[in-house]
Structure formats: C-alpha cells, structure tokens
Amino acid sequence: MPWGPSCPVGSPMVLLATALLLSMLLDPALLLTLEPRGPPTPGPEPALHARFDPRAMRLAWDCREDATASRCALTPRGGDPVVKKPRKQECWCNFEDTSLHRGVLLEVQVNTSQRSFREKVLYTNPGAEGTAAHNFSCVIYDVDFMNCTWARGPAAPADVQYFLYIRDSRRKQERECPRYTPHLGTHLGCHLRNLSGLTFRNYFLLNGSSRATTRIQFLDSILSTKEIERYGPPANVSISCNATSCLIRWDTPRTRRALSHREFQYQLDVQRKRAPPGGRSPLIEVSGDLGNRYHFPSSEPRAKHVVQIRAADARALQWGSWSEPMEFGSEDAGSSLLLLYLLVVLGTLLTALGLGFLFKRFLRVQTLFPPVPQIKDKLSDSHQITWAEFTPGAGKGDPEEVLSVEEVPRPSDGL
Ligand SMILES: *[C@@H]1O[C@H](CO)[C@@H](O)[C@H](O)[C@H]1NC(C)=O
Numbered sequence: 160m161p162w163g164p165s166c167p168v169g170s171p172m173v174l175l176a177t178a179l180l181l182s183m184l185l186d187p188a189l190l191l192t193l194e195p196r197g198p199p200t201p202g203p204e205p206a207l208h209a210r211f212d213p214r215a216m217r218l219a220w221d222c223r224e225d226a227t228a229s230r231c232a233l234t235p236r237g238g239d240p241v242v243k244k245p246r247k248q249e250c251w252c253n254f255e256d257t258s259l260h261r262g263v264l265l266e267v268q269v270n271t272s273q274r275s276f277r278e279k280v281l282y283t284n285p286g287a288e289g290t291a292a293h294n295f296s297c298v299i300y301d302v303d304f305m306n307c308t309w310a311r312g313p314a315a316p317a318d319v320q321y322f323l324y325i326r327d328s329r330r331k332q333e334r335e336c337p338r339y340t341p342h343l344g345t346h347l348g349c350h351l352r353n354l355s356g357l358t359f360r361n362y363f364l365l366n367g368s369s370r371a372t373t374r375i376q377f378l379d380s381i382l383s384t385k386e387i388e389r390y391g392p393p394a395n396v397s398i399s400c401n402a403t404s405c406l407i408r409w410d411t412p413r414t415r416r417a418l419s420h421r422e423f424q425y426q427l428d429v430q431r432k433r434a435p436p437g438g439r440s441p442l443i444e445v446s447g448d449l450g451n452r453y454h455f456p457s458s459e460p461r462a463k464h465v466v467q468i469r470a471a472d473a474r475a476l477q478w479g480s481w482s483e484p485m486e487f488g489s490e491d492a493g494s495s496l497l498l499l500y501l502l503v504v505l506g507t508l509l510t511a512l513g514l515g516f517l518f519k520r521f522l523r524v525q526t527l528f529p530p531v532p533q534i535k536d537k538l539s540d541s542h543q544i545t546w547a548e549f550t551p552g553a554g555k556g557d558p559e560e561v562l563s564v565e566e567v568p569r570p571s572d573g574l
C-alpha cells in the first residue's frame with residue numbers, strides 16, 4: 160500500500176484517488192475482517208492506543224482532531240464480527256453485551272485525510288484453563304424466583320470460591336447474587352427472590368478467587384428472561400362433557416410478561432384412571448393459538464379419566480410443572496363390583512355343577528360294582544346302612560371278619 164508514514168509528501172492527490180477508487184471497489188465491511196487486506200500500516204509510533212473495558216463493553220482510543228471517519232469491530236472467538244460506526248468526533252465504540260470468556264478480538268480503524276490508522280486489541284480470559292465454573296444455567300420459576308446453578312471447573316484449586324454478578328442490559332445496575340447455595344463451602348448456585356432488576360436480556364458474570372496462586376478464569380453468559388422462564392401450571396382447568404366428548408378448558412399461566420396466546424404451547428396428559436400397566440395414552444400437544452381448549456372424544460358410558468396440563472414457551476419448549484390432576488367420567492369401581500359379583504355367581508354355579516357330576520358318577524359306580532367296605536361315602540348314609548344290613552348275608556365281605564363272626568357261636572355249640 161502506498162500510504163503510510165513513509166509515503167512521499169508530493170503525491171496526496173494520487174493517494175486520495177487511489178483511496179477513493181479502493182473504497183468504491185471494496186466493501187468496507189470486508190476491510191474489517193480479521194485478516195487485514197494487504198500489509199498492515201507500518202507505524203513506528205502507535206497512534207491510537209486502543210483499549211477495551213470489558214465491564215462497559217467499550218473500545219476507546221486516543222481522539223484525533225483530524226479524523227474523517229472511523230469504524231470498529233468486535234469478533235468473539237469463533238464468532239461473527241460486530242461492526243460499529245461511531246460518529247465523526249467520537250473516539251469510542253460501545254458494544255452490546257457479549258460473552259467474553261472465550262476471548263474477543265477488537266479492531267479500530269481511523270482515517271484522516273492523510274492516512275489510515277488501524278489497531279487491534281486481543282482480549283483474553285485471564286487465569287488458568289479449566290478453573291472457570293462451567294455448566295452454568297438459570298431457571299425462572301413461579302414468576303418471581305430464579306435459580307442459577309453451575310459446577311466447579313475441573314482444574315480449579317480446592318479452595319476456589321465463585322461469585323455471580325447480574326447486570327441488566329441498560330447497565331444501570333450490577334448486583335451480586337444475594338443468596339448463594341453452597342456445596343462444601345463453595346458457591347455452586349444462586350437463588351433470587353427479587354427479579355425486578357432484570358431486563359429482557361441480562362449479562363451474567365461468574366468469576367472466582369482462590370488463595371492459591373492460580374488465577375480463576377471467569378464465565379459469562381447472556382440470558383433472556385423469556386428463554387429461561389418455566390411457566391407454572393395453566394390456571395382454572397375445567398372439564399364439561401356431553402354424550403360424545405369432553406371439553407377441557409384452561410387459562411394461560413401467570414408469566415413475567417404478558418404474552419399472546421400463540422406464544423404458548425400446551426401438553427395434555429389424559430389417562431384412564433385404571434389403565435392397565437403399559438397402557439398409557441400418549442401426551443396431547445395443543446398449540447396456544449387454539450384458544451386454550453381441547454375436545455377429548457369420549458362417549459358414554461365413560462370410565463374415570465385424569466387430566467393434567469402443562470405449558471411452555473412455544474419456541475423454547477421448556478416444560479413447566481403439571482397442573483393438579485382433575486377427574487372426569489364415572490368411577491370404574493361400580494363395573495368392577497358387578498364383575499366380582501358375576502364371578503362369584505359363575506364360581507358357585509361351576510362348583511355346584513361339578514359336585515352334581517361327581518355325585519352322578521358315584522351312583523353309577525355303585526350300581527356297576529359292589530361297594531368296597533373301605534369306601535365311606537359321607538354323601539349317602541342310607542346307602543351305608545343298607546350295605547351294613549346286607550353284609551352278613553352277602554358273605555362276601557372281609558373273610559377274616561366273617562370267620563371271627565362265625566366262630567363266636569361255636570363255643571356255645573360246644574357247651
Ligand atoms: C479508511 O480508509 C481506507 C482506505 O482508504 C478505506 O478502505 C476505509 O474504508 C476507510 N475507513 C473508514 C472507517 O472510512
């Protein structure tokens with residue numbers, strides 16, 4: 160590039176023409192990508208002294224009276240550059256809250272009528288790798304409460320302590336977590352009961368300290384309240400049935416901000432109360448723009464059913480808690496009692512039939528074969544009597560017994 164401190168003083172017109180031509184040919188945004196086009200301006204005296212304030216997300220440099228235009232860019236590591244164009248006399252750029260913990264590259268270009276200045280600042284996360292907290296997440300629940308959790312860094316020293324700071328997007332206030340949830344002395348969670356300071360997007364900074372020499376890296380994250388809110392259960396669930404279907408209705412759950420119906424998604428869990436194990440019906444998805452109602456097809460007589468509903472943001476689909484179980488239909492117990500009664504009757508009938516059959520069979524056996532003395536038939540006493548009466552005459556019973564009976568009169572004969 161012909162311009163720079165070493166360029167001949169006699170050719171400013173040529174320079175200007177070239178610059179104009181270049182600026183017409185090249186997309187200015189392209190010039191601010193990380194790879195500089197052409198060799199960087201060889202400046203023996205760094206003129207801008209660009210510096211970055213991470214808390215204010217501000218890139219500033221030494222002001223130049225003769226600046227004609229300036230431009231700056233912030234590129235998160237592995238991300239797309241964000242380009243800002245400050246006003247002519249401004250010598251700073253304020254960036255939106257951006258996650259910085261992976262490191263960012265900042266660039267500024269200031270043009271004067273004479274030359275173009277360009278400087279880069281690399282901002283890195285101070286501290287040792289793996290010491291930062293990780294798995295950071297937050298949940299807003301019951302409208303007014305927020306819980307955040309994280310895990311200690313794998314390389315963090317034993318005495319590490321973490322601190323959470325929350326800043327609203329207007330940067331009006333930054334506050335530290337008022338109530339940590341410690342685990343073995345280390346803060347690994349935060350519970351907030353006053354969310355009035357939160358805006359739609361919020362900057363969360365989790366830094367740490369240790370008495371050991373290791374410096375603890377920070378973790379930062381931008382979370383929108385809409386994305387992290389878990390809705391409570393839908394209110395006022397009601398069910399009304401006619402002969403063929405049941406209409407289930409509910410009210411939109413309470414949320415931090417008033418939302419339109421179509422920003423909700425619902426899930427209905429409708430189950431038969433005495434469903435066989437493994438016979439659960441699938442969940443029913445109902446879009447919020449259908450007016451918070453669902454026609455459940457169910458004709459009379461209908462068994463007892465249980466309904467529960469939960470809600471989520473239609474985009475984030477983070478499901479909230481289930482509503483209290485509501486029942487409809489008639490209790491199954493009536494029909495099961497009837498079944499029990501029928502079973503008892505059937506059982507009695509079968510037993511009676513069985514006994515009758517046995518009795519008949521016994522009678523047939525009796526007529527075919529003469530009875531054996533060992534058989535004691537409790538069912539027919541009269542029959543036993545007849546058998547006892549005829550035994551002596553039959554003479555075909557137990558031979559020994561018959562013999563002893565016959566021997567009795569013998570001594571009297573001998574007398
Ligand atoms: C500064 O000048 C260079 C070269 O003339 C041009 O490509 C660039 O777009 C200018 N930058 C700004 C911020 O106007």
Ligand SMILES: *[C@@H]1O[C@H](CO)[C@@H](O)[C@H](O)[C@H]1NC(C)=O
Pocket residue numbers: 294310
């Ligand atoms: C952190 O999250 C990852 C992936 O989400 C998971 O595999 C890991 O078990 C989590 N670690 C802790 C300590 O919770």
Ligand SMILES: *[C@@H]1O[C@H](CO)[C@@H](O)[C@H](O)[C@H]1NC(C)=O
Pocket residue numbers: 300305306340350
């Ligand atoms: C939030 O944290 C509080 C205090 O640690 C705890 O009692 C509560 O159960 C947590 N709630 C949720 C939804 O995580």
Ligand SMILES: *[C@@H]1O[C@H](CO)[C@@H](O)[C@H](O)[C@H]1NC(C)=O
Pocket residue numbers: 353354355356
């Ligand atoms: C909640 O915090 C705000 C400031 O963030 C404060 O003005 C307000 O009084 C607090 N409310 C309660 C109930 O503590």
Ligand SMILES: *[C@@H]1O[C@H](CO)[C@@H](O)[C@H](O)[C@H]1NC(C)=O
Pocket residue numbers: 214322324364366367368
């Ligand atoms: C953590 O960040 C807060 C807010 O920027 C700051 O006040 C505090 O000194 C920092 N703590 C450590 C240990 O770096």
Ligand SMILES: *[C@@H]1O[C@H](CO)[C@@H](O)[C@H](O)[C@H]1NC(C)=O
Pocket residue numbers: 394395410411
């Ligand atoms: C529930 O219904 C009652 C009566 O219709 C109404 O006053 C109340 O506001 C409803 N609750 C919600 C959360 O919509």
Ligand SMILES: *[C@@H]1O[C@H](CO)[C@@H](O)[C@H](O)[C@H]1NC(C)=O
Pocket residue numbers: 401402403404454
């Ligand atoms: C029951 O309600 C549904 C939905 O409102 C309706 O389509 C159906 O005709 C009604 N059936 C009877 C028998 O009233």
